[in-house]
Amino acid sequence: MARIELDLAHAYKPNPRRDEDYALLPLKMTFENGGAYALLGPSGCGKTTLLNIVSGLVRPSQGRVLFDGADVTGRTPQQRNIAQVFQFPVIYDTMTVAENLAFPLRNRGVPADRIATRVGRVAEMLELSGQLDRRAAGLAADAKQKISLGRGLVREDVSAVLFDEPLTVIDPHLKWQLRRKLKQIHHELKLTLIYVTHDQVEALTFAEQVVVMTRGRAVQVGSASDLFERPQHTFVGHFIGSPGMNFLPATIVDGQVEVAGRQVGPAGAALQALGAVMLGVRPEYVTLAAAGAAGAVPAVVTQAQDIGTYWLVTGRLGQSGDAGDGALVRARLAPHQAIPKAGDAAWFGIVGPHTCYYRDEQRVEGATA
Amino acid sequence: MKPVNQKAWLLVLPVVLCVAFSAILPLMTVVNYSVQDIISPERRVFVGTEWFKAVMRDDDLQGALLRQISFSLAVLAVEIPLGIALALSMPAKGWQASAVLVLVAISLLIPWNVVGTIWQIYGRTDIGLLGAALAQLGFDYSYTGNATHAWLTVLVMDVWHWTPLVALLCYAGLRAIPDAYYQAASIDGASKLAVFRYIQLPKLRGVLMIAVLLRFMDSFMIYTEPFVLTGGGPGNATTFLSQYLTQKAVGQFDLGPAAAFSLIYFLIILLLCFILYNWMQRVGTQDKESGHG
Numbered sequence A: 001m002a003r004i005e006l007d008l009a010h011a012y013k014p015n016p017r018r019d020e021d022y023a024l025l026p027l028k029m030t031f032e033n034g035g036a037y038a039l040l041g042p043s044g045c046g047k048t049t050l051l052n053i054v055s056g057l058v059r060p061s062q063g064r065v066l067f068d069g070a071d072v073t074g075r076t077p078q079q080r081n082i083a084q085v086f087q088f089p090v091i092y093d094t095m096t097v098a099e100n101l102a103f104p105l106r107n108r109g110v111p112a113d114r115i116a117t118r119v120g121r122v123a124e125m126l127e128l129s130g131q132l133d134r135r136a137a138g139l140a141a142d143a144k145q146k147i148s149l150g151r152g153l154v155r156e157d158v159s160a161v162l163f164d165e166p167l168t169v170i171d172p173h174l175k176w177q178l179r180r181k182l183k184q185i186h187h188e189l190k191l192t193l194i195y196v197t198h199d200q201v202e203a204l205t206f207a208e209q210v211v212v213m214t215r216g217r218a219v220q221v222g223s224a225s226d227l228f229e230r231p232q233h234t235f236v237g238h239f240i241g242s243p244g245m246n247f248l249p250a251t252i253v254d255g256q257v258e259v260a261g262r263q264v265g266p267a268g269a270a271l272q273a274l275g276a277v278m279l280g281v282r283p284e285y286v287t288l289a290a291a292g293a294a295g296a297v298p299a300v301v302t303q304a305q306d307i308g309t310y311w312l313v314t315g316r317l318g319q320s321g322d323a324g325d326g327a328l329v330r331a332r333l334a335p336h337q338a339i340p341k342a343g344d345a346a347w348f349g350i351v352g353p354h355t356c357y358y359r360d361e362q363r364v365e366g367a368t369a
Numbered sequence B: 001m002k003p004v005n006q007k008a009w010l011l012v013l014p015v016v017l018c019v020a021f022s023a024i025l026p027l028m029t030v031v032n033y034s035v036q037d038i039i040s041p042e043r044r045v046f047v048g049t050e051w052f053k054a055v056m057r058d059d060d061l062q063g064a065l066l067r068q069i070s071f072s073l074a075v076l077a078v079e080i081p082l083g084i085a086l087a088l089s090m091p092a093k094g095w096q097a098s099a100v101l102v103l104v105a106i107s108l109l110i111p112w113n114v115v116g117t118i119w120q121i122y123g124r125t126d127i128g129l130l131g132a133a134l135a136q137l138g139f140d141y142s143y144t145g146n147a148t149h150a151w152l153t154v155l156v157m158d159v160w161h162w163t164p165l166v167a168l169l170c171y172a173g174l175r176a177i178p179d180a181y182y183q184a185a186s187i188d189g190a191s192k193l194a195v196f197r198y199i200q201l202p203k204l205r206g207v208l209m210i211a212v213l214l215r216f217m218d219s220f221m222i223y224t225e226p227f228v229l230t231g232g233g234p235g236n237a238t239t240f241l242s243q244y245l246t247q248k249a250v251g252q253f254d255l256g257p258a259a260a261f262s263l264i265y266f267l268i269i270l271l272l273c274f275i276l277y278n279w280m281q282r283v284g285t286q287d288k289e290s291g292h293g
Helices: A047-055 A097-106 A112-125 A141-153 A172-189 A200-206 A224-229 A234-239 B007-034 B050-057 B059-089 B095-109 B112-122 B129-136 B147-175 B179-187 B192-220 B224-229 B241-251 B255-289
Strands: A004-010 A024-031 A036-040 A062-067 A082-085 A160-164 A193-197 A209-214 A217-222 A246-253 A256-259 A262-266 A276-281 A287-289 A296-306 A311-317 A328-333 A345-349 A356-359 B036-038 B044-046
Touching: A004 A047, A024 A047, A024 A217, A036 A047, A036 A200, A047 A082, A047 A160, A047 A193, A047 A209, A082 A141, A082 B179, A097 A112, A097 A141, A112 A141, A112 A172, A141 A160, A141 A172, A141 B179, A172 A193, A172 A200, A193 A200, A209 A224, A209 A234, A217 A224, A217 A234, A234 A246, A234 A276, A234 A356, A246 A328, A256 A276, A262 A296, A287 A328, A296 A328, A311 A345, B007 B036, B007 B255, B036 B255, B050 B059, B050 B255, B059 B147, B059 B192, B059 B241, B095 B147, B112 B129, B112 B147, B112 B224, B147 B192, B147 B224, B179 B192, B192 B255, B241 B255
Parallel strands: A036 A193, A036 A209, A082 A160, A160 A193
Antiparallel strands: A004 A024, A004 A062, A209 A217, A246 A256, A246 A276, A256 A262, A276 A356, A287 A345, A296 A311, A296 A345, A311 A328, B036 B044
16 A cells, blocks of 8 residues: 655656646646545546656656656556556456456465465455356456456555556446445455546446546545535536536636626625636525526526426526627525426526636635625 | 248249359369279279278378377467467557557568578578577577478478457457446456456467467468478378378379368368358357347
């Protein structure tokens, strides 16, 4: 087990010049010993590259990787003592399930009785005990992935266990089970786990700390509630939540925040010097307000959908006559209130304790008055 | 009861006719010859299974069959491991990969009789690179005079000619293994030998089956190269089955025994094909069961 510190950048091409040449832009990050982390981001954002740099499969083109303060940048995964599970199941066809699970231990010369106990334990955790003597090649995809997971967890002295979207090939109901299993294993074994995924639910339920990545950058590291309540970057606002955060263009005029030509509230100290900002508010915190209420803006409802437990109402900012090109605002509304229909004029309350302000995609601290 | 549509017979008739003229009738001619003693085009005597019995008892044929089997087995024993080793050592990407692929494939592009001629010259002790080199080193090398030398030269020639095929098949098989397997093996701390034993070899099973089948059948029917190189000699040290057959049929004009032996040869090959094909099919379905990868 180890505390992992990264201070690096990586480009697959030689001589990177522009930001686009980098798979990973310069970043500094620390994974604490025994933590459960998730790297979350869309495809191609660099999360797998980052994972492979931690494991040692990829050597960063600049910077260093430290394990417990020791520089391991040039070391192989084996020397770093890393376990990694890949997106698609990797099994050794000619071996039985038990032999597959024992393989990482056998390669390291662990005594046979110790191997037997570990394999038994891991098989039990993953509910593979009944299939230990079967040939691994004949099993279904999810059983094979369990074997891959098992091979990742079978060594108890590993620095960290890395998962690269390990549940992609698993059925949805098993996915949920396995995810809970992994969490349980984390509690039992106290290993450092790093989990790569593009699924926010997976990341937020699995990890204590989620690293949100986009286009080679780690834009925010935080707990589920940090990411939800205080997105540091507009990307986090968009990416986390369903639907994502509303972003409305706002201007600061005479110490007041103005959205769509209407004053919605006083601007905080940090906003005073800024002319134009983005107002960010989660659909969960958008409310229906009385006409002309403080902190509310008028809009024309364009769509109202029943999503079962809530209504998703979309409106275009502006009065009913001149609502041609106003920004869209979405609200998640509880079904017990009067839901406006498409075409109705409505007032949406957008300013509250959860409202954030952004300038150049970054959150402005101390923006609320 | 389902109505039977007899029109189908009419539709398959063209195929039946084609196959009849191209395969069945020639084959039946051979069958016809194999049960007759043809003294002259006008005089022929029905002899029943006489030729089959005679051929089976023929020492020359038994010798040729034995030589043939040992040759084919030697070909497999050398070419398969050598081909795998070659494929493993070939570069995986870049211009080096393309260059090596072309170099390796060159010998496959040379016509059989040219291969024989190349080696005929190559092995000469006066002007051939191999022969002269061996002579210089003090070996009394002669593929025309020494039976063992002749047999070994034919074997080395076949290895030179056909190992690249095995290597290319294995190379393709190796390239088809996803990177994740190597990454997982590296994470699991597997040695190079373990990677070969548990990843590469099992994943190559399919292409190896094809390579074994092709090389076995091909070497079992080898004719041109030894014919050009040694003419089957010295004595009959390099007379393999097809050459023995040609000598009987075209050289001595013993149509009856030659026809009888053709049929036996045909059955041997058919049987071996059948066994190998079924083996491959089984390997194929096992791979399908295993699903991914």
